[in-house]
Amino acid sequence: MSSTKPRPGPRAARRFVDWVTVTLPSVPAAAAYLDHAATTPLSPAAREAFVDELSRTGNPSSLHAAGRAARRTVEEARESVAAALGARPSEVVFTAGGTEADNLAVKGLFWGRRTTDPRRRRIVVSAVEHHAVLDPAFWMAEHAGAEIVLLPVDGDGRVDLAALRAEIAEHADEIALVSVMWANNEVGTLQPVAEVVQLARPHGIPVHSDAVQAVGQVPVDFAASGLDAMTISGHKLGGPVGVGALVARRDAPLTPVLHGGGQERGVRSGTLDAPAIRAFGVAVAETVAQREERAAHVAALRDALVAGVRERVPGAVLSGPEPAPATRLPGNAHFTFPGAEGDSLLYLLDSAGVQASTGSACQAGVPQPSHVLLAMGVPEHDARGALRFSLGATSTPDDVARLLDALPAAVERARAAGLASAPARTAVASRTGGAA
Numbered sequence: 001m002s003s004t005k006p007r008p009g010p011r012a013a014r015r016f017v018d019w020v021t022v023t024l025p026s027v028p029a030a031a032a033y034l035d036h037a038a039t040t041p042l043s044p045a046a047r048e049a050f051v052d053e054l055s056r057t058g059n060p061s062s063l064h065a066a067g068r069a070a071r072r073t074v075e076e077a078r079e080s081v082a083a084a085l086g087a088r089p090s091e092v093v094f095t096a097g098g099t100e101a102d103n104l105a106v107k108g109l110f111w112g113r114r115t116t117d118p119r120r121r122r123i124v125v126s127a128v129e130h131h132a133v134l135d136p137a138f139w140m141a142e143h144a145g146a147e148i149v150l151l152p153v154d155g156d157g158r159v160d161l162a163a164l165r166a167e168i169a170e171h172a173d174e175i176a177l178v179s180v181m182w183a184n185n186e187v188g189t190l191q192p193v194a195e196v197v198q199l200a201r202p203h204g205i206p207v208h209s210d211a212v213q214a215v216g217q218v219p220v221d222f223a224a225s226g227l228d229a230m231t232i233s234g235h236k237l238g239g240p241v242g243v244g245a246l247v248a249r250r251d252a253p254l255t256p257v258l259h260g261g262g263q264e265r266g267v268r269s270g271t272l273d274a275p276a277i278r279a280f281g282v283a284v285a286e287t288v289a290q291r292e293e294r295a296a297h298v299a300a301l302r303d304a305l306v307a308g309v310r311e312r313v314p315g316a317v318l319s320g321p322e323p324a325p326a327t328r329l330p331g332n333a334h335f336t337f338p339g340a341e342g343d344s345l346l347y348l349l350d351s352a353g354v355q356a357s358t359g360s361a362c363q364a365g366v367p368q369p370s371h372v373l374l375a376m377g378v379p380e381h382d383a384r385g386a387l388r389f390s391l392g393a394t395s396t397p398d399d400v401a402r403l404l405d406a407l408p409a410a411v412e413r414a415r416a417a418g419l420a421s422a423p424a425r426t427a428v429a430s431r432t433g434g435a436a
Ligand SMILES: Cc1ncc(COP(=O)(O)O)c(C=O)c1O
Pocket: 037, 038, 096, 097, 098, 099, 100, 102, 130, 132, 181, 184, 185, 210, 212, 213, 233, 234, 235, 242, 243, 244, 435, 436
């Protein structure tokens, strides 16, 4: 019996091509990719390191030569990540991405701090955190006796330090941790992380910051920040998906969340993914070394994008602070288009070859207004018409030009369609497309 499957004849192949052509939406050949905050391309150097390492065998925990070689690879990557981020190698705990690192920070610091002081039950987080921080915090409230304190933000999405000061004045001895992100993934607002640390640390309160969107865009120095823990993720900075790290001080009270083989100084069990970690090390070093140049490149494109949208689309409102190096990520431009549904805009732009994001989640197939925009005081009706355009190292003036050509008609059509007729609502699965 032949082990090969019968191959389709030319007629069957033609029918398949016809089916694909008719059924799947056509994707314009050269789409303008304006969604680097969701994921950005693997850099050529990271890809080369990744592929090279994939051809090797060896568990970094094995004691034979192959294992020792894999261990060397991992330790070199650890040194490279630490050097780029102002940390010590022993402070880098590799994880399978930003979500896991955020979970480890929130749950691990809560349990760790509470173990030494049972009064500490309060988890203080900004209202605009990514779901990878907010959801573990709420899970801890449901399952582990935590109390959540959401810090309000101003109209630009910047955390209210007076609220944090008041919370600490009243409850310093009951706070298990504070978590405030370095830069917001939706509107790009930079948070006053240094001030948060100054307020919290004198009271023995560990501070975590999700720096997933910040690394490679703004200067990030772990030691200088005074943080206890900081999250980073590979695929937001030119590395692979599924690898990241929690950078954590050696004395940070971190209870492990994953138990098993005791890797990563017992804080995070699981066989280390040497290829992904090596590529991650290359990408972090590269993006930090080229940060200034890249930030200038994307900021210039972002400025053109913002000016162009304001000029061509009446009623478009830039969310977050006016572009400036100290206030917002250089690669982020986020708008609301009152009267239009963000999802409609997204699909209309997509069919014109422009890929962007609404930045917010869907629940049970229904687009939800972003919790970030609502916390900033944007009316719910306007928040539904949100779109994020995010730029990266590979962005070009053509990408911006393509958006500016397509956007006015898309907004006009989406507004005419009204809130009730998002064309692709049926294509949205339950709680997919969450804020990236
Ligand atoms: C601010 C922020 N934190 C955490 C994450 C989650 O990171 P990962 O995709 O590596 O799990 C993301 C990405 O969606 C993010 O933007």
